Amino acid sequence: MSGFVEKPEPVHVPGLVHLHTGKVRELYQNEAGELVMVASDRISAYDWVLPSTIPDKGRILTQLSLWWFEQLADLVPNHVLSTDLPAGAPADWAGRTVVCRPLRMVPVECVARGYLTGSGLAEYEQSRTVCGLALPEGLSDGSELPAPIFTPATKAEVGEHDENVAYEDVARRVGPETAAQLRQLTMAVYHRGRDLARDRGIILADTKFEFGFETAGDSGGEGGERLVLGDEVLTPDSSRFWLAADWEPGRAQRPFDKQYVRDWLSGPESGWDRRSEQPPPELPAHVVERTRDTYAEAYRLLTGTPFE
Ligand SMILES: Nc1ncnc2c1ncn2[C@@H]1O[C@H](COP(=O)(O)OP(=O)(O)O)[C@@H](O)[C@H]1O
Numbered sequence: 001m002s003g004f005v006e007k008p009e010p011v012h013v014p015g016l017v018h019l020h021t022g023k024v025r026e027l028y029q030n031e032a033g034e035l036v037m038v039a040s041d042r043i044s045a046y047d048w049v050l051p052s053t054i055p056d057k058g059r060i061l062t063q064l065s066l067w068w069f070e071q072l073a074d075l076v077p078n079h080v081l082s083t084d085l086p087a088g089a090p091a092d093w094a095g096r097t098v099v100c101r102p103l104r105m106v107p108v109e110c111v112a113r114g115y116l117t118g119s120g121l122a123e124y125e126q127s128r129t130v131c132g133l134a135l136p137e138g139l140s141d142g143s144e145l146p147a148p149i150f151t152p153a154t155k156a157e158v159g160e161h162d163e164n165v166a167y168e169d170v171a172r173r174v175g176p177e178t179a180a181q182l183r184q185l186t187m188a189v190y191h192r193g194r195d196l197a198r199d200r201g202i203i204l205a206d207t208k209f210e211f212g213f214e215t216a217g218d219s220g221g222e223g224g225e226r227l228v229l230g231d232e233v234l235t236p237d238s239s240r241f242w243l244a245a246d247w248e249p250g251r252a253q254r255p256f257d258k259q260y261v262r263d264w265l266s267g268p269e270s271g272w273d274r275r276s277e278q279p280p281p282e283l284p285a286h287v288v289e290r291t292r293d294t295y296a297e298a299y300r301l302l303t304g305t306p307f308e
C-alpha cells in the first residue's frame with residue numbers, strides 16, 4: 001500500500017485551471033497558458049504522503065529551488081517566469097508559488113548519482129551495475145562512486161517506484177541527440193550542486209532533474225528547440241542530502257531532512273508497521289517541529305542565509 005493517506009482538495013482560484021495534485025505540489029494553468037506551481041507543506045515518507053504537514057516546508061523548498069535556479073543559470077536555462085501571486089490567489093500562497101514557462105516535458109527522470117544507495121545500491125548488489133553501468137567491486141551503502149554517473153529512470157504514477165533504465169533506452173525513447181544533451185546537462189548541474197553543497201558540509205548523494213522543450217513560439221531562436229530545466233531543483237524532495245559529518249559508508253545514511261520522521265515512524269512509538277496495509281499515523285508535534293527545523297537548517301547551510 002502507498003499513496004495519500006488523505007487526498008487533498010485543491011484550492012479553487014478564479015482564472016486558474018487546476019491540472020494536477022502531486023505528492024507535494026499543486027499544478028495550475030493561468031489564462032496566459034503559464035504553469036502555476038504551488039508547493040504545499042505535505043511530506044512523504046516510506047512511499048506515503050503523510051497525514052501531517054510540516055509548517056513552512058512549501059516556502060522553504062520553493063525558496064531553495066529558486067536559489068538553485070539562480071546558481072545554475074549560467075549552465076542551463078530554467079522555466080521560472082515570476083513569483084508573483086496570481087490575482088485572487090490566497091495570501092498564504094506567497095513564497096511557495098512559482099509561475100513557470102510551460103514546457104513539453106521529456107519523459108525521463110534525469111538522475112545523477114555521486115554515491116551509491118537506494119535503487120542504485122539494489123541493482124549494484126544484483127549485478128555490480130547501476131542502469132547498466134559497470135561499477136567496481138567493494139562498494140557498499142553510501143559509498144562514493146569513482147565518478148558521478150547518469151542513471152536515468154522512467155516516471156511512475158503516484159505511489160509507484162520509478163524504473164531505472166539504461167542510457168541506450170533513453171536514446172531510443174527520445175533520440176540520441178536529446179539523450180546526450182540530457183546527460184550532459186544533468187551531470188553539469190550535479191557537479192555544480194555537489195561542489196557547492198560539499199563546501200557547506202552537505203553531501204549531495206544523488207538528485208533528479210526534469211527537462212522540457214520550450215513550446216512552439218516560445219524559443220525565438222532558429223534551429224533546434226532548447227532544453228530547459230523545469231520542475232524543482234536540488235531540494236530535499238528531489239535529492240538525497242546527507243550531513244558530511246555523519247557520513248559513514250557501509251550503513252544506511254540518515255536523510256538530512258526526514259531523519260526524525262523516519263526514525264519515529266519506524267520506531268515503537270508510532271505503532272505502525274510499514275509492511276502492513278495500514279496507512280501511517282499523524283506525526284507528534286515534536287517530530288513535526290524538529291523536521292521543520294531540518295528544512296530551515298538545510299536552507300541556511302546551502303544558501304548561507306537563514307530562512308526569513
Ligand atoms: N515547466 C513545466 N512545464 C510543464 N510541466 C512541468 C514543468 N515543470 C514541471 N512539470 C511537470 O509538473 C508535474 C509536477 O508534478 P509533481 O508536483 O512533481 O507531482 P508528482 O508527485 O506527480 O511528481 C510533473 O509531471 C512535472 O514533470
Ligand SMILES: [Mg+2]
Pocket residue numbers: 022
Ligand atoms: Mg514530481
